[in-house]
Amino acid sequence: MKGVVTSISGATVSVDIRGLQLYDRVYIGHARLSGEVVHLEKERTTVQVFEDTHGLSVGEPAEGTRAPLTVALGPGLLGGIFDGLQRPLLELQKQSGAFIKNSVELPSLDLQREWQFTPAKQTGEAVVSGELIGFVTEGHLQHPLFASQSGEIESISQGAIRLDGALATLTDGTQLCGWQNCSVRRPRVCGRRQPATTPLLTGQRAIDFLFPMIKGGVAIIPGGFGTGKTVLEQSIAKFADTDVVVYVGCGERGNEMAGLLREFGELRDAGGRPLLERTIIIANTSNMPVAARESSIYTAVTMAEYYRDMGYDVLFLADSLSRWAEALREISSSLEEIPGEEGYPTYLSSRIAAFIERAGVVETPTGKPGSLSMVLAVSPPGSDFSEPVTQACLRAAGAFYMLDTTLAHSRHFPAIDWSQSYSLFAKQCSAFFREEIHPNWQDLQRRCRDILQQEEALREVVEVVGMEGLQDRDRLLIFAAERVRRDFLCQNSFSADAFSTPEQTAQRISSILENHAQAVKRLEQGELLSDILKGSC
Numbered sequence: 343m344k345g346v347v348t349s350i351s352g353a354t355v356s357v358d359i360r361g362l363q364l365y366d367r368v369y370i371g372h373a374r375l376s377g378e379v380v381h382l383e384k385e386r387t388t389v390q391v392f393e394d395t396h397g398l399s400v401g402e403p404a405e406g407t408r409a410p411l412t413v414a415l416g417p418g419l420l421g422g423i424f425d426g427l428q429r430p431l432l433e434l435q436k437q438s439g440a441f442i443k444n445s446v447e448l449p450s451l452d453l454q455r456e457w458q459f460t461p462a463k464q465t466g467e468a469v470v471s472g473e474l475i476g477f478v479t480e481g482h483l484q485h486p487l488f489a490s491q492s493g494e495i496e497s498i499s500q501g502a503i504r505l506d507g508a509l510a511t512l513t514d515g516t517q518l519c520g521w522q523n524c525s526v527r528r529p530r531v532c533g534r535r536q537p538a539t540t541p542l543l544t545g546q547r548a549i550d551f552l553f554p555m556i557k558g559g560v561a562i563i564p565g566g567f568g569t570g571k572t573v574l575e576q577s578i579a580k581f582a583d584t585d586v587v588v589y590v591g592c593g594e595r596g597n598e599m600a601g602l603l604r605e606f607g608e609l610r611d612a613g614g615r616p617l618l619e620r621t622i623i624i625a626n627t628s629n630m631p632v633a634a635r636e637s638s639i640y641t642a643v644t645m646a647e648y649y650r651d652m653g654y655d656v657l658f659l660a661d662s663l664s665r666w667a668e669a670l671r672e673i674s675s676s677l678e679e680i681p682g683e684e685g686y687p688t689y690l691s692s693r694i695a696a697f698i699e700r701a702g703v704v705e706t707p708t709g710k711p712g713s714l715s716m717v718l719a720v721s722p723p724g725s726d727f728s729e730p731v732t733q734a735c736l737r738a739a740g741a742f743y744m745l746d747t748t749l750a751h752s753r754h755f756p757a758i759d760w761s762q763s764y765s766l767f768a769k770q771c772s773a774f775f776r777e778e779i780h781p782n783w784q785d786l787q788r789r790c791r792d793i794l795q796q797e798e799a800l801r802e803v804v805e806v807v808g809m810e811g812l813q814d815r816d817r818l819l820i821f822a823a824e825r826v827r828r829d830f831l832c833q834n835s836f837s838a839d840a841f842s843t844p845e846q847t848a849q850r851i852s853s854i855l856e857n858h859a860q861a862v863k864r865l866e867q868g869e870l871l872s873d874i875l876k877g878s879c
């Protein structure tokens with residue numbers, strides 16, 4: 343379907359091609375810049391171009407494809423670093439240097455790479471679409487491959503295969519291959535949803551102990567400028583106990599992304615493998631095109647769903663969803679849509695809700711349930727949590743880790759505000775922590791929360807009467823609360839303490855609480871406060 347460019351306004355371009363559908367992919371101009379249809383009228387089709395439109399002029403050719411934006415899914419994605427359109431950045435760098443040039447089309451998967459294939463079917467056997475036909479080993483995972491068509495197998499490969507060849511041929515001549523293209527805007531068709539029951543351990547004491555996350559759940563991390571969102575997201579990406587991590591750097595600084603890549607290459611997981619091997623990184627830094635940023639989270643979540651459908655636990659992290667919403671706002675205003683709150687399009691909250699709905703636990707053809715969890719950073723301007731993006735995320739998310747500017751300024755990291763944050767997953771996780779980690783987990787939690795709450799009330803009294811005006815018992819409580827904050831909730835991501843197993847977490851908090859209980863007992867037995875505190879310091 344061919345036509346010409348009729349008007350250009352930044353990255354929004356009108357073409358005179360008719361018969362296209364919403365979200366069809368279109369190539370614009372002599373440079374063949376890629377874009378997608380975002381608005382349709384009788385005589386005019388509006389295309390959002392993903393690349394820089396400098397130098398494009400009216401009258402240049404345009405070509406519509408009648409196919410939506412897709413990603414290539416197959417073995418070889420793990421360890422990959424892609425842009426918002428799933429172009430492999432390392433390959434791009436080899437071809438066009440450190441700065442991405444326009445209209446470079448590169449295959450996202452290396453189709454010539456050799457894999458060792460173990461068939462699960464034999465010649466003569468019947469196979470139905472979606473059924474397992476064999477495995478390859480990708481890094482630390484067994485990567486199952488499924489049939490895309492039904493029929494009887496005439497021949498099936500074994501041993502070395504390449505993705506550009508067929509894995510199996512059916513008697514009607516259909517070739518089954520090891521990769522597929524999948525539209526990014528629609529959730530991948532999945533099995534029945536299941537309730538989430540297993541905690542997602544992050545290695546962060548404040549999260550695992552006070553506000554646990556669950557496999558298949560969604561957590562948001564709203565925080566003002568410099569409160570530690572990026573560091574917390576990256577720590578979770580490093581230490582979370584999931585099989586696959588998909589990290590989207592959405593409109594964030596390029597040097598942070600570079601730091602992440604360097605660190606992941608060097609860090610190793612418990613099995614001694616580089617962390618990058620289980621990670622897929624999507625980079626759309628602040629200097630990359632805005633329209634590609636809007637699509638980047640969809641590209642990333644589709645890859646995450648692909649691994650979830652194999653029965654793996656996948657964690658999706660985005661830093662930050664606010665930059666994605668800003669991209670949406672920019673696109674919406676260039677389309678002259680009626681603006682809603684703070685200039686965001688009126689469909690902002692339904693878009694966010696639909697996106698967040700892609701998380702969850704599902705049945706998979708392998709028999710194992712697969713989970714997709716999301717941890718999304720949000721940067722509300724001026725730390726105003728009533729702004730639309732934070733509010734829309736809040737409505738859909740199950741855990742809320744609010745980062746507090748005052749805590750961050752006093753170098754209390756992670757700056758999770760224990761009085762405002764919450765997790766709706768605590769109940770589902772409680773059996774696991776009680777049975778597997780510590781029989782008194784809930785009791786420890788309650789005692790820890792109690793101390794922090796009582797301290798908050800006492801702080802107001804201290805402001806009036808000073809520390810000396812407090813009763814000895816209250817002074818002991820303030821002392822214990824300080825220890826909880828300093829020695830338990832604070833966790834420097836750049837030290838050996840960056841990761842804490844749940845057993846270590848339980849041990850640390852029980853020792854602080856036990857010390858406090860002992861101190862209270864000694865006070866009751868008549869010992870002097872100064873003597874008790876001397877021993878505890």
Ligand SMILES: Nc1ncnc2c1ncn2[C@@H]1O[C@H](COP(=O)(O)OP(=O)(O)OP(=O)(O)O)[C@@H](O)[C@H]1O
Binds near residue numbers: 571
């Ligand atoms: N867990 C942590 N341990 C130690 N230092 C931390 C931690 N979290 C944050 N910091 C410190 O705070 C600084 C700012 O953190 P970070 O870049 O993550 O903030 P941010 O919220 O992502 O900022 P922005 O709003 O600019 O994106 C870091 O450079 C680091 O020095």
Ligand SMILES: [Mg+2]
Binds near residue numbers: 571572573594661
């Ligand atoms: Mg940041």
